[in-house]
Amino acid sequence: MRNIKLTIEYDGTHFKGWQLQKPSSRTVQGELLKACAQIFGTKVVLIGSGRTDSGVHALGQVANFKTRSSMPTDEMLRALNAILPEDIAILEAKDVPADFHAQFSVKKKTYRYALLTRPIRAAQERYFCTLYPYRLNIARMRTEAKTLVGKHDFKSFQANDPRRNKKNTIRTISKLIIRKKGDYLFIDIEANGFLYKMVRNIVGTLLEAGAGRIPPGNVKTILKAQSRTLAGKTAPAKGLCLVKVDY
């Protein structure tokens, strides 16, 4: 059996997220499974690095599947891109060792959150950023963000969902970079793993700090509280993108 690793870009706008659901819900995994079945003439088991929610995008989602096909990977790449809908693109298809597992082998993931900080909504980027038309103290956001970097229990930033909550809520954020570019503010977070809605809850909390609605140093208090009730609102899905997965 060959083990094939796919790197996948998608526009999450018109998907009910990554994870296969009932056939009436359009999902990225569902579209990939259909395309694989068509190419290989048989169903495959497709393992993703993790789920992305409805409306969340990816520039470098990763998945793997096993196949007995002898088709060269460049041919798979072409065939998949020819069949897949235009809001999914396979960037790379490669043979990997048998023990590679898109979910369990993950070392680090990087998410990017895009905020448009001007007063007026975007016409062109409307599905790829969240409008934040209020004043933001970016220096303060950066200071507060520093307390999140490192190994911590991120329970305060995990959305409550019995089906998706993790017992072990300790994760290590290796990078948290807030970058201004024109009217956009990008928040890049790299970690060894993420809890459910963790990035969007961190972004919502950093926005509260930047807007001055929580006092300086409060992000540390929220983190230590290990309770979702203190952190800021969950930032909307459309501003979020899974940029890359490292193995």
Place this chain on the structure above:
Amino acid sequence: MRNIKLTIEYDGTHFKGWQLQKPSSRTVQGELLKACAQIFGTKVVLIGSGRTDSGVHALGQVANFKTRSSMPTDEMLRALNAILPEDIAILEAKDVPADFHAQFSVKKKTYRYALLTRPIRAAQERYFCTLYPYRLNIARMRTEAKTLVGKHDFKSFQANDPRRNKKNTIRTISKLIIRKKGDYLFIDIEANGFLYKMVRNIVGTLLEAGAGRIPPGNVKTILKAQSRTLAGKTAPAKGLCLVKVDY
């Protein structure tokens, strides 16, 4: 009468271009006229800086209209953005002198053409760039582009359309910048005016040069020939964006 200048961003994907046509065709001007009629309770005459074709985008299209309304411009801005569909955004509304005319007062316009030069199509930016998956000699494109800068007769780059062709085909390109950014190649062209499909025909011709399909120095020959038959193919609309209009 007040004279109001609007700066407009739009995603041209789902429009049959700027210019109002039959009611069944969705156009940017048509949507703006509807919104103005709703806000002011009467029809306005809306003058655009120029047309953009079906699928062409704008970050800074400009239009003006006269009104007897006493509504403050910041209120107009909010009202227009509240009514307009999500693929149009008014970035600015301001009072300008009575003699300001969005078309006749134009001093310069800047268009940007976006090419994605990787082998694989974009999922996220699919409506905002043209895929060019072949080898390109960018240095050569830049050399050829230099011969287009300045005051020239651009007849060779005007698409044939009896309704839209200009008698005077002399224009001045003040800037032509080819910029590589990651997998993208951006071609910015600033001129005192553009002929019908001029940017897209220039881009198509520069691509022929970059691909080595026309010999070095040939862009000058094409320019001098003053005939559309020699220039390259018209590049697709979706890669084109009207970035700004200077007055």
